[in-house]
Amino acid sequence: MTTPSPRPMDSTMRMPRRSLLLAAVAGLVVARSARAQEDAVVNVPQLAESPSILPTGRGEVPSFGGRRPGPFGTAPVRPEEPLGATPTALVIPGIGVDAPVETLQVTQGKMEDPTGPWVVGWYENLGRLGTGSNVVMAGHVDYWNVGPSVFFNLGQVQPGDRVTVLGSDGGSFDYAVESVTLYNADDAPIEEIVGPTGADSLTLITCGGTFDYQNGRYLQRTVVVANRVSA
Secondary structure (H helix, E strand, C coil), rough: CCCCCCCCHHHHHHHHHHHHHHHHHHHHHHHHEEEEHHHHHHHHHHHHHHCCCCCCCCCCCCCCCCCCCCCCCCCCCCCCCCCEECCEEEEEHHHEEEEEEEEEEECEEEECCCCCCCCEECCCCCCEEECCCCEEEEEECCCCCCCCCCCCHHHHCCCCCCCEEEEEEEEEEEEEEEEEEECCCCCCHHHHHHHHCCCEEEEEEEEEEEEECCCEEEEEEEEEEEEECCC
């Protein structure tokens, strides 16, 4: 009796083994994926309950950072406030002046004119109150369709007369008149008049002298210089 020879294994017999192998690999992947999902589910509550990691809601649209705050606990950088006080009012009892003060500029060597007949202009880029500098102000002597204005009698003050300037800080700055000078408008030493004095001083300027009707201007300037008498 002869033993039958083994039957050759064809492709139809190898397919089930390959399928089993693929199924096993797929099962392993699915198992690992399920385990990862399970771990994620387990870890989410731990993150949410952590005192150092808290949900903050939806953030703003990403930007280049211009709208975002700085580091936590860091105070924003603020520009430094200029020293001294801003003048708010000028009082000269001897000539009946009690006027508000507005802020003006000296631009390219030209002093801006006060905006009305009863307001005094202060030039903020020359000197501030209480800083040991020359505080410069100007006012009209008269005004179109108005007549005599705030500094109409400025040339009548006398050395020793008191001048008081009220500041934005609530302080009162008292000065005593030192000199009253009439300069020709075309050759007045402007840099000397409005320049630093090395002390708390006050310079008041207005038009004066002869009026040139042909050109519609005064030919002189009245300049009053006063020094601070109390701190």
